[in-house]
Amino acid sequence: MEILNECPVCKAQTFENFIKCKDFTVSQELFQIVNCTTCGFKFTNPRPGPIEIGKYYESSDYISHSNSSKGIINKIYQVVRKRAINGKIHLINSEVGKSEKSILDIGCGTGEFLAACKSQGWKTKGIEPNDSARSQGINNFGLDVEKEEVLASLTERFEIISMWHVLEHVHLLRTRVKQLYSLLNDRGKAIIAVPNYTSADAEMYKEHWAAYDVPRHLYHFSPDLIKRLFKEEGLTHIKSLPMVYDSFYVSMLSEKYKSGSNNFFSAFRNGFMSNQKAGNNPERYSSVIYIFQKD
Ligand SMILES: [Zn+2]
Numbered sequence: 402m403e404i405l406n407e408c409p410v411c412k413a414q415t416f417e418n419f420i421k422c423k424d425f426t427v428s429q430e431l432f433q434i435v436n437c438t439t440c441g442f443k444f445t446n447p448r449p450g451p452i453e454i455g456k457y458y459e460s461s462d463y464i465s466h467s468n469s470s471k472g473i474i475n476k477i478y479q480v481v482r483k484r485a486i487n488g489k490i491h492l493i494n495s496e497v498g499k500s501e502k503s504i505l506d507i508g509c510g511t512g513e514f515l516a517a518c519k520s521q522g523w524k525t526k527g528i529e530p531n532d533s534a535r536s537q538g539i540n541n542f543g544l545d546v547e548k549e550e551v552l553a554s555l556t557e558r559f560e561i562i563s564m565w566h567v568l569e570h571v572h573l574l575r576t577r578v579k580q581l582y583s584l585l586n587d588r589g590k591a592i593i594a595v596p597n598y599t600s601a602d603a604e605m606y607k608e609h610w611a612a613y614d615v616p617r618h619l620y621h622f623s624p625d626l627i628k629r630l631f632k633e634e635g636l637t638h639i640k641s642l643p644m645v646y647d648s649f650y651v652s653m654l655s656e657k658y659k660s661g662s663n664n665f666f667s668a669f670r671n672g673f674m675s676n677q678k679a680g681n682n683p684e685r686y687s688s689v690i691y692i693f694q695k696d
Contacts, residue, residue, distance in 0.1 A: 402447040409574045409620070410630050413439035416446065422613045425658045427460045432615035440629075443598065443621040451572045457616055458531070473663070474653055481646045486517050492642070493518065493561050496590055496692065505559040505584060508567030509546060512538025519544065526559070528552060552580055559584060563592045566688070569618040578634045582695060591636055591693045594644060595622045600687045602648050602655070602675035611654035612647075612687065624684040627691055636693035643679060643686035648672040651687050 407414055416435035424430050435446045449457060493504060502523045506515050509527035511534050519525045519542070527546035529535040538546040562581055571577045581591045596612035597603065598621045603610045613621065628638040649672035656664040656671075672687075679685035 402453070403450040403572075404447045405444065408437040408440060408442055409444060410442040410626055411437060411440035413437055415439065419443050420608055420613070422608045422610075422615045423658075424457065424615055424617075425611075425654075426614070427457050430616075434613065434615065434621060440626065441623065442626050443623075445615050445619050445621075448616050448619055454572075454616065474650075474657075477653070478650065481650060482513065485644075485646065486514050489514055489563070489565070490517055490521060492690070493523075493563070493592070494521070496592070497560050500560055500586075503557075503559045504561045504563060505557075507552070507562065507564045508570070509538060509544075510534050512542050512544045512546065514563075514565070515544050515546075516542035526557065552584070555584060557584075558586045558589070560586055560589050561592060562589070565594045566596070568593055569595050569620045569622065572619060574620060575630070575634070578631060578636070582635050585695045587695060589695050590639075591631070591695075592690060593627070593631075593693065594688055594690045595627065596647070596651070597622070597624070597684070597687060597689045599623050600648070600675055600685055601678040602652055602671055602687050605671060605675070606652070606655040606659065609655050609659040611651045611658060624689065624691075631691075631693045635696045637696055638691060639694050640692040641683040642690040642692070643676075643683040644688040644690060645676055645686065648675040648687035 415438045417438055419434045419436040421431055421433050424432065432445050434443055436443055504518055504523050505526045507528045509515050509529050512527060515525045515527050515538065525544060527538055527544055528549055529538060529546050530549040535546050538544045562584060585591065603612065624641065631638065649669065652668040652672040653665065656668045675687055683689060
């Protein structure tokens with residue numbers, strides 16, 4: 402295990418326990434999430450290091466890598482994913498303006514989103530650390546997908562960099578935000594989707610909230626702190642958008658973790674309730690898309 406002695410956001414060294422969660426998908430081990438008493442940032446500590454974490458992704462249930470359509474929750478995930486891809490394409494088309502359409506998708510998984518970008522005339526590049534997922538993106542869609550290590554040496558620059566539910570998995574958080582800055586064209590935009598533990602569904606499910614997803618989720622972002630972190634690295638927040646399906650998907654998994662079985666009625670009710678409570682505030686939804694622009 403790796404222990405952080407310094408807060409990744411403010412560098413303070415005093416933490417208190419926030420919540421202890423179980424790894425329900427792979428190891429069934431318990432992990433502590435701590436709260437920085439200076440800035441309030443929440444992170445999993447201690448955590449598996451960059452090599453050790455590999456085994457916590459080894460599960461047939463880890464669907465963004467396996468693309469399996471077994472089981473009812475996976476089936477729903479596949480349907481929602483298709484819809485979500487259309488929404489993401491609409492978003493990047495509206496954010497890119499008249500400039501060249503180039504996108505780098507970090508953590509592109511099996512490549513469905515990037516393939517859709519490519520078919521819409523985007524110049525695409527993907528980064529994916531998982532070998533099997535990366536090969537699928539290359540072989541199924543003819544995409545240009547590389548390992549995570551190449552990020553540091555890329556000379557290309559992009560109008561859009563997207564990370565869909567990926568930043569919370571990255572060990573060297575501030576280093577990655579600095580990389581985003583240098584990989585963007587001037588006035589280019591980073592589109593970052595992460596779970597929101599300040600949402601109503603998180604508050605309701607507490608340690609069973611599926612989007613804590615320890616130890617794979619190393620960081621747990623509030624709207625204020627992700628904006629602060631990016632601002633410090635030259636990326637200004639310009640817009641937040643809600644991810645309205647996530648509360649349902651996360652509630653389905655959370656119900657399963659809480660009671661040991663599927664409970665679609667409660668999941669639907671709680672997902673709906675969470676969205677209702679968020680209303681017209683995008684930063685209260687279960688997951689949030691943040692758009693940052695290079696200064
Ligand atoms: Zn801090």
